[in-house]
Amino acid sequence: MAQILVVDDSSTVRNEVCDFLKANGLTVTAAVDGKDGLDKLRADPAIKLVVSDVNMPNMDGLTMAEKIRGELRNTTVNIIMLTTENSPSMKERGKAAGIKGWIVKPFSGAAVIATFKKLAV
Amino acid sequence: MTDATLVMSKVLVLDDASEHFTQIKQFCEDCCLQGIKPNLGSQGGVMAILRSNVDLGGILLYENYGGQAMGLTLAHAIHAARPELPIFLRRDTEASLAGLASTDANALCAAYTMSDLESFKAVLESSIFSRVYPTDLVRGITEMTLSSLQTLFKTCTAKVEAPYLVKDQIIYGEVFSMITIESNWCRGYMMLQTEEEGMLNLLRHGAAADAEPLTFRDLNSVLGEATNLVWGSFKNRYVGYRDDMTGLTQTQVPIIINHQRRYISFGSVDPQLCLKYSLIPLDDPQAVPVSVFQRFVFNLSWSPDQFSENPSVEALVDSGELEMF
Numbered sequence: 001m002a003q004i005l006v007v008d009d010s011s012t013v014r015n016e017v018c019d020f021l022k023a024n025g026l027t028v029t030a031a032v033d034g035k036d037g038l039d040k041l042r043a044d045p046a047i048k049l050v051v052s053d054v055n056m057p058n059m060d061g062l063t064m065a066e067k068i069r070g071e072l073r074n075t076t077v078n079i080i081m082l083t084t085e086n087s088p089s090m091k092e093r094g095k096a097a098g099i100k101g102w103i104v105k106p107f108s109g110a111a112v113i114a115t116f117k118k119l120a121v
Numbered sequence: 122m123t124d125a126t127l128v129m130s131k132v133l134v135l136d137d138a139s140e141h142f143t144q145i146k147q148f149c150e151d152c153c154l155q156g157i158k159p160n161l162g163s164q165g166g167v168m169a170i171l172r173s174n175v176d177l178g179g180i181l182l183y184e185n186y187g188g189q190a191m192g193l194t195l196a197h198a199i200h201a202a203r204p205e206l207p208i209f210l211r212r213d214t215e216a217s218l219a220g221l222a223s224t225d226a227n228a229l230c231a232a233y234t235m236s237d238l239e240s241f242k243a244v245l246e247s248s249i250f251s252r253v254y255p256t257d258l259v260r261g262i263t264e265m266t267l268s269s270l271q272t273l274f275k276t277c278t279a280k281v282e283a284p285y286l287v288k289d290q291i292i293y294g295e296v297f298s299m300i301t302i303e304s305n306w307c308r309g310y311m312m313l314q315t316e317e318e319g320m321l322n323l324l325r326h327g328a329a330a331d332a333e334p335l336t337f338r339d340l341n342s343v344l345g346e347a348t349n350l351v352w353g354s355f356k357n358r359y360v361g362y363r364d365d366m367t368g369l370t371q372t373q374v375p376i377i378i379n380h381q382r383r384y385i386s387f388g389s390v391d392p393q394l395c396l397k398y399s400l401i402p403l404d405d406p407q408a409v410p411v412s413v414f415q416r417f418v419f420n421l422s423w424s425p426d427q428f429s430e431n432p433s434v435e436a437l438v439d440s441g442e443l444e445m446f
Contacts, residue, residue, distance in 0.1 A: 084353020106272040
């Protein structure tokens with residue numbers, strides 16, 4: 001049972017984000033790409049917030065977000081993208097998939113922790 | 122010569138005529154060349170330098186270096202080992218390759234004399250400096266890479282040396298990353314290259330005392346993320362979101378890597394933009410810096426006249442901040 005699912009193909013980013021969230025009292029699980037993220041979310045309906053990279057092998061983060069809403073019919077989980085991408089077209093696609101927000105890497109935990117906590121309950 | 126955006130190039134100077142030393146040194150400075158002179162003039166010594174210098178733009182070679190016509194013998198050895206490096210032959214009277222056997226001439230790029238260095242400048246412009254990298258681009262790349270390295274190596278200081286152009290195709294170190302960069306004004310690759318042990322030691326130095334032992338996979342991940350951060354910054358800053366990418370040619374060429382020779386070829390002999398970064402632990406400024414070499418190879422398309430900074434870059438949300446929808 002986790003509150004937040006962190007999806008990133010980079011173990012460096014995954015560990016950094018997970019460690020930070022755990023240190024702030026949140027329960028976290030991690031996935032290595034969009035496909036793995038879908039599996040983890042399917043297996044743990046308690047997850048309230050997905051923090052995901054966009055560019056990943058096997059399945060990118062935006063496709064995963066679309067499948068969360070479509071295939072999984074999960075309309076309640078909050079999704080935030082944490083990515084180097086910053087293009088309006090990608091953000092539009094994210095909005096259409098119902099994602100809640102967008103963070104351009106590098107990750108700065110202090111700037112977002114309050115919002116993350118709000119979205120993870 | 123410490124201008125952060127003045128693009129230079131390193132050249133190996135194989136010229137033992139002491140009477141011309143000052144003039145050659147001045148010429149190199151005037152032409153943005155950083156001359157490297159070997160201590161040993163023997164062929165073995167020169168080849169050892171070639172093996173240890175992975176970022177050369179070319180070679181200035183005196184025809185009689187080491188003895189009468191010995192320079193030509195050396196030119197053959199260098200050309201056989203590093204055919205991508207242009208060799209410029211200094212001759213006593215003839216500023217051309219005229220009179221040389223065709224087998225000798227084939228190993229050389231051009232010839233010059235001390236009395237006509239102005240003409241030689243033009244030759245350099247069309248060979249080592251045949252590709253112009255916009256100053257704003259070089260400055261931007263430096264800024265975004267330093268920022269990315271600083272993000273990942275929080276316990277280190279990141280520094281960069283003056284940018285330079287290289288024509289060699291030698292891989293530095295043991296590990297490198299490569300990512301495609303595509304826009305309507307450039308298509309090619311960016312590489313980051315480093316050495317495993319030094320970089321791993323840096324990561325271990327910055328890790329928590331109770332952290333799990335770090336392995337080369339952790340290094341791979343950090344280098345990958347550094348590449349990702351620079352790539353993302355490059356896209357956000359220089360690849361226009363409204364650019365019509367649909368008309369871009371999908372041309373590709375095979376990339377050849379020869380591990381034994383530490384050689385990589387992108388099928389292009391154009392000079393590559395190279396930047397050398399150094400990482401030094403904040404709490405040990407005397408430590409040997411760990412080097413990261415960054416190379417840009419725009420082998421598939423290069424139109425610097427169309428280069429521009431994304432006009433909306435100022436309006437973008439700062440990195441790390443959450444933009445709510």
